[in-house]
Amino acid sequence: MNKERIIGRYEGEKGGPLLVVLGGMHGNEPAGIKAIDLMCKMLEVEPITNPSFHFKGTFMGLIGNLQAVKANKRFIKKDLNRQWEVDNVNRVMNADISSLKAEDLEMREILDVLHQEIKEHDVKKLVVLDLHTTSSFGGIFTIPSSDPESLRIALELHAPVVQDMLEGIHGTTLHYFITENMGVDTVGVTFESGQHNEELSVNRAIAAITNCMRSISMVEADHVENRHDTILIEYSKDLPKVTRMISRYGVTEEDRFRMLNGYENFQAVKKGELLAEDKKGKIYASDDALILMPLYQEQGEDGFFLIQKIEGF
Template sequence: MQQVAKAEGMKVRRVIDHIQGEKNGPTVVFFGGIHGNEPAGVLASEQVFEEIREKKIPVFGNIYALSGNLGALEHKMRFQQEDFNRIWFPDRIQRILAEEVLAHPEEQQLKELFQIIEEILENGEPPFYFLDLHTTSSDTTPFMVLNDSLLNRNYASNYPLPIILGIEEYLHGALLSYINELGYVSLGFESGQHEDVKAVETNIDFIWYSLMLTHSIPADEKAKKLHYESIFKASSTSHRFYEIYHQHLIAPGHNFEMKPGFINFQLVPKGTELALENNTILKTKHQRQIFMPLYQKQGNEGFYFVRPVPRFLLWLSKQLRQFKVDYLLAILPGVKWDSKVKDTLVVDLRITRFFAKKLFHLLGYRARQVDKTHLRIKSRERASRTNDYVETSWF
């Protein structure tokens, strides 16, 4: 496996690049290095933006490439004090903005990046696209992750990649979840394993294709097709939607070691030894499809299980959401609107035990456990700024 030069000698800076083009174009933002041991997105963005300038390719609207966790990138580690991609909660953001002395480097990084994002939203023109470039600790086929709104689904369907829905139910405080709740297209792209040079190459294809898809640069159909085919060839997993249904969290203070050799989307037979945690062997109780096995020292998400989403359910959920059937949920026993949080329902599990999470997912809600007896479910659709995108060619 060829290795990525882990940002060796790379001058790490917050704004990797910004090209302001002609008016009446979109605003596209690429993030790289949100985790400091994932420099592939930073390196790929630099190369693409440099080539745009060298070849004098016309740009419409504004395109940005931003670095995430500068300190972690410089130290070549996932994070310094706290995972930078787990702290984007609205109330915490407001506290960080208000304080002069912050708890640790990641809070300072958030303050700086948040202010840049606010400036982009203030000065840019819609439609806005936020695309977060990542890599994984295990070997992987490229894939996309996104909050399950119809707007995100619609946009992501233009890429020949497996698409993971509902990750925001498990990864709390992610940057893209915060942006998605503002109503914009936002998704993550996982291009490959951290140290594989192919991850940089796939990111480059992804960036070029995204710029053409959004009409940020002239959509030369031949070039667009070539980048599309390169992304397709890099992926060994079918282009369809998957959902996460299980997360193994590593308990605080526990020693966790994933068994070697697992890769994303691998089918694992019943009884397979997955990991060793505090001298306890973790085995599969049934056949599972594994996702994001942890092969790095930092991080507390050991692995996930995923399963394909039937196409009929995707179609049904689209119909139900478009007709706003979810308004009827509040008339069901044990379900009521939250008096404090907009577009949020509180579900009493003592009364609604027969309701599965699948029902709420179909209707466009994500579910969070409040306590043993209550769920809080929030609409993914209410915030979507769909009208900003209806005139795009991909919509």
């Protein structure tokens, strides 16, 4: 097991959940790792500077795709955030670890750390917050799973929530980190904190971690300073509070997909609007919608997503 995978671990009072925050599940997304590292440092000093600080449970920060982070690539052989299908996980968990390479080894090490932690510390509740960033600018958002508790936490992160994302894709951490697969009460949430290399993507990820800790009662609202939260609230004020995914445009390397320049997350598009091109020709918007995660990087299987606002939130 590579010790570098564990960014930090902070153990508070007993009786709280285990919060596992994943950064760098994609190797070209350093913001989450930086945020986790800073959060670990803040947790160490908080009890000294703030005597009323109480922390219930355990915080653990892990690097997702360590080999890809070191190579400064999105992934080595395959997208690690598309490998979490139960059959694939079982294959990896039953294999001899010395035979595993690239993303298979990454997945195995992450799960070995988690299962060891759950067993050694008798964890009753596991919360997984998976931190990501996007190649495009202009939007931060939270992706809940279909679990109502995931939606509840997502809303408390103070960023736009995009529902039904999991219906368009397979094998993400959100698909896998559920009670049935982990053997303890488990809930997962994914947070996208902005563009890959924006400095503020780190601050927003810190705010999301703090809000997540509050939402699961690890910390009390007035016990932890959260100046970064203002950044999230300010940034999200003109964005729709809850949306849902209506379509995904999937791409393969052979497609030679090219997104037209200038699209940002949550930008409105009109039905029939030219969005991208590939070797087969022009690609138009199928509906009046908002665009999400337009692809502006070489590796990736999602060309773009279209989402629509849900009223009533």
